[in-house]
Amino acid sequence: MTDISQTAQLPPATRSGSGRLRSLWRSGSGRAGLIIVGVLVLFSLASFAGLMPYDAIAQDPPSRLLPPSGDHLLGTDQFGRDVFSRVAAGVANSALIAVVAVAFAAVVGTLGGLVAGFYRGFSDSAIGGVTNVLFAFPPLLLALALASVFTRNWFTIAVAIAVVYVPIFIRVVRGPVLTLREIEYVKAATSTGQRKSAIMMRHVLPNITSIIIVQVTLSLSWAVLTEASLSFLGLGTPPPAPSLGLMIYDARALLTVAPWTMIAPGAVVVLLVVGLNLLGDGLRDTLDPRNRGRR
Amino acid sequence: MLRTIARNRVVKRLAAALLTLFGVAVFVFVMLRAIPGDQISANLGTEAAALTPAQRAALESYYGLDQPLITQFFSWMGNLLTGNLGFSSRAQASVLDLTLAALPVTFELAVLSILFALVIGIPLGMLSASKPDSLRDGLGQTVGLAGLSVPAFLLATMLLSLLATWFGFNPNGRGFAPLFTDPLLNLQQMLLPALVLGFGIAAPIMRTTRTAVLEVRSDDFIRTARAKGVPPRRLQLRHVLRNALVPIVTMTGLQFGYLLGGAVVVEQIFSVPGIGRQVLLGIQQKEYALVQSTVLVIALTFVIVNLLTDLLYRVIDPRVRS
Numbered sequence: 054m055t056d057i058s059q060t061a062q063l064p065p066a067t068r069s070g071s072g073r074l075r076s077l078w079r080s081g082s083g084r085a086g087l088i089i090v091g092v093l094v095l096f097s098l099a100s101f102a103g104l105m106p107y108d109a110i111a112q113d114p115p116s117r118l119l120p121p122s123g124d125h126l127l128g129t130d131q132f133g134r135d136v137f138s139r140v141a142a143g144v145a146n147s148a149l150i151a152v153v154a155v156a157f158a159a160v161v162g163t164l165g166g167l168v169a170g171f172y173r174g175f176s177d178s179a180i181g182g183v184t185n186v187l188f189a190f191p192p193l194l195l196a197l198a199l200a201s202v203f204t205r206n207w208f209t210i211a212v213a214i215a216v217v218y219v220p221i222f223i224r225v226v227r228g229p230v231l232t233l234r235e236i237e238y239v240k241a242a243t244s245t246g247q248r249k250s251a252i253m254m255r256h257v258l259p260n261i262t263s264i265i266i267v268q269v270t271l272s273l274s275w276a277v278l279t280e281a282s283l284s285f286l287g288l289g290t291p292p293p294a295p296s297l298g299l300m301i302y303d304a305r306a307l308l309t310v311a312p313w314t315m316i317a318p319g320a321v322v323v324l325l326v327v328g329l330n331l332l333g334d335g336l337r338d339t340l341d342p343r344n345r346g347r348r
Numbered sequence: 349m350l351r352t353i354a355r356n357r358v359v360k361r362l363a364a365a366l367l368t369l370f371g372v373a374v375f376v377f378v379m380l381r382a383i384p385g386d387q388i389s390a391n392l393g394t395e396a397a398a399l400t401p402a403q404r405a406a407l408e409s410y411y412g413l414d415q416p417l418i419t420q421f422f423s424w425m426g427n428l429l430t431g432n433l434g435f436s437s438r439a440q441a442s443v444l445d446l447t448l449a450a451l452p453v454t455f456e457l458a459v460l461s462i463l464f465a466l467v468i469g470i471p472l473g474m475l476s477a478s479k480p481d482s483l484r485d486g487l488g489q490t491v492g493l494a495g496l497s498v499p500a501f502l503l504a505t506m507l508l509s510l511l512a513t514w515f516g517f518n519p520n521g522r523g524f525a526p527l528f529t530d531p532l533l534n535l536q537q538m539l540l541p542a543l544v545l546g547f548g549i550a551a552p553i554m555r556t557t558r559t560a561v562l563e564v565r566s567d568d569f570i571r572t573a574r575a576k577g578v579p580p581r582r583l584q585l586r587h588v589l590r591n592a593l594v595p596i597v598t599m600t601g602l603q604f605g606y607l608l609g610g611a612v613v614v615e616q617i618f619s620v621p622g623i624g625r626q627v628l629l630g631i632q633q634k635e636y637a638l639v640q641s642t643v644l645v646i647a648l649t650f651v652i653v654n655l656l657t658d659l660l661y662r663v664i665d666p667r668v669r670s
Contacts, residue, residue, distance in 0.1 A: 182367070182368075182371060183371075185364070185367075185368040185371070186368055186371035186372050186375055187375075189368055189369070189371075189372045189647045189650055189651050190372070190609070190643070190646070190647055190650065191605065191606045191607075191608065191609035191646065191650060192606070193606075193609075193612060193613070194609040194612060194624070194627065194643065194646060197612060197627070197628070197631070198376075198379065198627070198631070198639065198643055199379065201631040201639075202379055202380070202382055274496075274497070278499050281499055281501070282499060282500070282501055282613050285499075285501045285613065286612070286613060286616065286628065287632075288631070298499075298501070301501065301502055301505065302501075302505075305505050305509060308505075308506065308509040308510065308513075309509065309510075309513045315505070315506070319502045319506070322499055322502065323497050323498050323499070323502070326496070326497040326498075326499070327493060327494075327497040330493060330496055330497055331493070
């Protein structure tokens with residue numbers, strides 16, 4: 054709702070992908086973020102591939118609430134399920150939902166922002182109106198309301214989270230596009246008679262990729278938090294599918310008896326969000342020339 | 349005369365806000381109509397299947413469900429404008445009464461949280477900015493990162509369980525005490541939720557303060573002020589912070605707005621009967637009339653808070669006025 058007019062930020066000169074990666078590695082926060090996120094992604098891939106020591110759902114009542122040991126690295130929960138395997142599956146679940154949600158939001162939001170900023174006129178006002186309406190809701194509340202509307206499974210949760218982030222991408226993209234459409238090479242392309250949509254995709258879009266990449270990383274960390282909050286409230290992926298928020302909810306009464314049941318999923322959520330935030334900060338520092346040399 | 353009014357920025361902002369609110373109402377209405385089932389099956393549960401077609405038709409006409417959607421929408425709008433927000437059959441109270449009871453609670457929680465956030469965030473941001481890339485900057489940034497990354501529900505759950513087990517401190521387990529009947533117990537009950545929310549909001553405020561202070565500090569007028577011998581403390585407060593205030597106020601306003609509806613999780617954990625919890629209970633008990641009106645009220649307060657923030661920084665920063 055608040056109309057924070059975008060300051061004209063011109064995209065940085067394009068560099069090779071490996072060069073970008075190298076400078077990201079050199080920034081302290083970028084490297085830490087890459088490592089944390091990399092390790093957690095490996096775990097979730099292993100969990101998808103079924104490489105975990107135990108089944109994340111199968112119950113084993115005799116071995117309930119065992120403390121961490123060689124057999125169960127992070128102990129077992131009140132149904133005798135292996136916490137390590139469940140946490141890995143939970144990360145995989147969170148990551149899947151966050152990635153799908155942010156991908157959806159990024160594609161729809163970028164297109165919306167491009168069209169609004171490049172075509173102006175009616176499409177700009179219409180898209181601006183929709184953006185304002187979606188911005189009028191506190192984010193978690195909107196996700197909550199949307200999640201309660203659909204039959205819940207991982208995909209509808211992802212869509213509910215995506216709707217919240219679409220307007221953010223629209224606004225982040227529209228500002229720079231407004232600046233870009235006035236730049237000489239875009240005007241030159243227009244004067245050679247290329248179609249507007251072609252100019253938009255070929256000359257404008259490639260120049261805002263770094264802005265989109267940074268926004269994607271930061272949005273991923275919010276999406277993980279939103280998904281965890283929804284499942285904590287019982288509005289996320291329904292049980293018995295392991296989800297980090299629900300694991301923390303179930304561990305409330307066990308915190309003093311079996312602290313590992315809460316600490317393990319809690320630490321992993323925090324780690325994942327810290328990693329994504331660090332990665333986003335690192336990317337912003339390396340991709341946005343305005344920040345170079347200032348930190 | 350009319351033209352000058354129409355051109356006035358404040359009037360324009362108001363008109364845009366009204367238009368947005370109308371859009372919000374349409375959105376909420378359409379969203380809740382997309383839920384499978386209707387008011388009748390939500391109220392009667394499985395018994396709805398036993399209704400004869402005639403009974404069902406009678407109920408549908410009673411709830412106005414036989415009317416076209418557009419008529420339903422405008423009759424809802426008309427009811428809202430006359431203060432009829434619906435009736436909650438579980439609570440046996442009108443949604444207006446429930447909302448009027450819940451709003452002040454959420455408002456109190458939001459004010460306390462913002463106070464905590466400002467007290468933590470602004471000094472921390474200034475400390476970080478006072479020597480970039482130093483140890484104290486690292487410390488400030490770490491606290492900021494923790495505030496951004498530790499989910500409120502995790503912090504809240506752990507605080508609640510641990511303080512209750514170790515110290516027997518659990519004021520929230522005793523039934524909610526309104527501010528004006530038992531202020532002492534009320535403030536104890538608000539302490540933990542406000543701390544949790546304040547810690548989370550301190551992070552964006554800290555980051556905004558740091559960036560804004562760094563930006564202002566490199567301005568020429570600061571160098572001039574330092575050259576003419578303004579004492580450091582006065583320089584920091586009167587010259588640097590004063591000019592860094594616009595982004596900080598914007599961020600605070602935005603966060604305050606989020607708090608008015610986004611405190612769902614923390615309100616739920618600490619059993620604070622605020623507006624967020626009202627929506628959550630409505631969703632859990634499938635009282636969609638309650639959800640529909642409450643969500644609209646929250647969006648309304650959110651839009652108003654944003655509008656006020658906009659007006660406020662016109663007051664703080666004379667440059668925005670022109």
